[in-house]
Amino acid sequence: MSEKKIFNTDAAPKAIGPYNQAVQAGDTLYVSGQIAFLPETMQLVATGIADETHQVLKNVSAILEHAGYSFNDVVKTSIFISNMDDFATINDVYAQYFVENQPARETVAVKTLPKNVNVEISVIAWKKGS
Secondary structure, X not given: OOOOEEEOOOOOOOOOOOOOOEEXXXXXXXXXXXXXXXXXXXXXXXXXXXXXXXXXXXXXXXXXXXXXXXXHHEEEEEEEEXXXXXXXHHHHHHHHHOOOOOOEEEEEEOOOOHHHOOEEEEEEEEOOOO
């Protein structure tokens, strides 16, 4: 197994704690949970759950791309939401990004999320020979 590689990009929000945006170990990329912050301002997109989810997935996409991966390489996602009533809207937006080869996934309702956001998504991607 090759050494682990660290990935951070200005195209996604900076980490708000002691972690990196992504870590690659071998052919697998682990992307830290992303929230709906705009990378340029580190401000929350607060215009509704659909817009928040789009921003979260744009942030995930920026990190995947920076590391040489895409949504087609994602094998597992974890979705954390603060209100299960938002599940259908989040699912509709999510389906726009994972059009084919949908990954395994869990969705968990939690009491609160960092910075009081409504949705956080992390992913694991795999690509042979990465």
